Amino acid sequence: MGDLSGGWSLGAVTGFSDRDGGDGVSGLREMAAPFVVPGPSGVAVRDRLRHLTAGDEEVLRLVGDQLGTLAARDLRARCAAGLEHDTEQWAERKRALTRESSSRWAGSVTKASHDQWALARRGQLAHIQSLEAGVRTIAHRLSLPVGERGSKRAPGGYRTRQEWFAKARRLHVLEDRLKVARADREVGVVHVVRGGKRLLNTRHNLKAAQLTEPLWRRRWQAERRFLQADGESGKRFGNETIRVTPGGEVSIKLPAPLAHLANAPHGRYVLAATVVFAYRGEQWRDRVTANRAVAYRIHEDTVRGRWYLTASWTIPPVKTVPLAAARTRGLIGVDTNADHLAAWRLDEHGNPVGEPLRFGYDLTGTAGHRDAQVRHALIRLLHWAERHGLAIAVEDLDFTTEKTREKHGRRKRFRKLISGMPVSKLRARLVSMAAELGITIVAVDPAYTSRWGAQHWQKPLTSTNRKPTRHDAAAAAIGRRALGHPIRMGAPPRPLRHWGRTAPPPHDQSDRAGHRTVQAGSGTPGREGNRPRIPGPRTRSVGAGRGANAVDQNAQHRPGRPTEHESWQQDPLPLSH
Incomplete structure (x- = not known):
């Protein structure tokens, strides 16, 4: 048997993850903030x-x-x-x-x-x-x-x-x-x-x-x-x-x-x-x-x-660590599905690290067999988190209003799918087993995680040697939300440096995929300062440190700068020396 864990719910969640709507642009409902799940009672x-x-x-x-x-x-x-x-x-x-x-x-x-x-x-x-x-x-x-x-x-x-x-x-x-x-x-x-x-x-x-x-x-x-x-x-x-x-x-x-x-x-x-x-x-x-x-x-x-x-x-209430402390070294985002848990490790900046893992379980057969399958999947996930000393981020799912035939009508397979997901059992087991190993559980709002994960993360994370699924991308989105980072990104960001930019968008080193979209926050120290001097010549004609000052944004052709709105006129060529 396991522990008796107390209930935890966002309360404001009113849908099946991200599948209730939202076009990714407007009309989105307000997201609940992530929180650390209390331990078993x-x-x-x-x-x-x-x-x-x-x-x-x-x-x-x-x-x-x-x-x-x-x-x-x-x-x-x-x-x-x-x-x-x-x-x-x-x-x-x-x-x-x-x-x-x-x-x-x-x-x-x-x-x-x-x-x-x-x-x-x-x-x-x-x-x-x-x-x-x-x-x-x-x-x-x-x-x-x-x-x-x-x-x-x-x-x-x-x-x-x-x-x-x-x-x-x-x-x-x-x-x-x-x-x-x-x-x-x-x-x-x-x-x-x-x-x-x-x-x-x-x-x-x-x-x-x-x-x-x-x-x-x-x-x-x-x-x-x-x-x-x-x-x-x-x-x-x-x-x-x-x-x-x-x-x-x-x-x-x-x-x-x-x-x-x-x-x-x-x-x-x-x-x-x-x-x-x-x-x-x-x-x-x-x-x-x-x-x-x-x-x-x-x-x-x-x-x-x-x-x-x-x-x-x-038992006395288990002392939970602050949310900021749980985010220090990154965490593991977990997407719950009907037959497996999709997990991906993220660093503190929200970047996926290594390869995604999948922990499967078979929910057919007797209740004892189903319970054993859930425990086996969770213990493998927890051992992975324990080896790296990381917290685990999960969605706070609640399918109470999602199982009615009035909600989904003829979609019987979909209703059967969400009815078979062991949300309550996974939640209770995960909290109790994590408390024994000293692992922190962070619950996040499940809205739009699968949709935005597939839209913004599945393709950028795909390579010749790695083919992440929609569920893997959702795990990355869940982890980013738990870390306090936005999910909807033009490109996966790298750690922000003190000059306030990240690497260019995908494809190559040009800007054919669009301008850089990830800038340093308003409170980042040195975001308006000079770029650090890089040894060696940067181009064939201009030596290092001899170009235009990066602080002077008006001297560069950037969107929204005065130089972009000035009328362009070519200087007349002299007719004679």
Whole structure:
């Protein structure tokens, strides 16, 4: 298992990277500034409960079923209270549960009910926002004539009258759903399924899920069990309800109706299995030895026939380095894609260094296989950054509003593509794993990075030995934005020298590709000073240091200078000596 990282989002991002519009010239939305991503706020580790006896498994099922029934009853009471819930009702619920379990189990159950209700409220708000976006999109397209073409900024009308009619019906359906959802939110009504709505609906189509009714029933009961308890600092080994000693011995406090099953004093049941956390085991052992709070959860994997114990605890906030310090030696820009990470190293001036790298992953198969693929790709990326001592720049992607069919219409492949991108999992894994290695993560606004990267960087970086892809160019654009440099450039800049210019544009040493576009900033020291003296003759006729003063800009034919606007006239030739 990995760390539990806190959420991080720009908030202002309202599109799928750069694909929502923008012509690269005008009408661009305001870009959010890059920021250093805060570190993880908690840790979770898991180990298998090996060598459990049949009696141990039976006791765990009985305790989980008993507490699951109480948890379902308490969640129903919490949802019924809605917005009118207060501390007095909370205390009353806890007292009712204590009589049928214990005070500690009652505290864990009521807290879990509060967390579930709050999660349902957040999901309800996200659902309302999704419905509102769908209603706006359909209403706009219905208001346009049939067959009218859209633009980069707004969709056009529907293609046929049949499609227009079908979408008109769907608009009424979405408006009705939106009305019901808003009414529920105003009064605090939420809809929660303990065990999961997806698993519940699987019951109606067991053949497609390749399940039998007994197998589905077993999985359903396992998901509805309640075997989790929050820790408490100062108590023995950090948790009195589910106690794990530094040696790995696991014992649980039995509820009152099952106290006769105890095999240890004070109504406790000691399992025959022991746990050894291979990951962060020393940190966990230090916490339980010091009697610091550790939360535990026991659950059954019905597919594999195994039981697992998950331990979690909070950690102090990781101190992040300032953004200026993260930019000191350059960084690595990373472009996230559906099947790989495209990365390119940039120096502090925004110039790509070396060759781009690609870290692929396969997101087919089981959830465990997908998770392993993501971790494998990230660890290779992090090891590369660690070797060079660089920070990593990534896009702050959010596809919440991008997966609706109203947004992209018939583009099913594109919707499937962005739905398959493991944005949340990559983000959580990257932050937690980078914190362990001391690597800084910089998040940037994802707007127009792929478009401008391909437009301004893909061709200049192409050579006979290197063929960068659009994703490689996007990685360079992401890195430049994280470094504070503009993406849209006439030519890739080199480090600014004290006389305030860079090398000429591509092709050759002439200006056939345009005048120099990269000049020193207004605050650069010596930008208006003389150029340094270069040893040796610069031309065949003028020696070094003998030409016109470079400071006198009016003496040179440059755009925007007075000499460019003066009338040109050839001096008359003398008719005689």
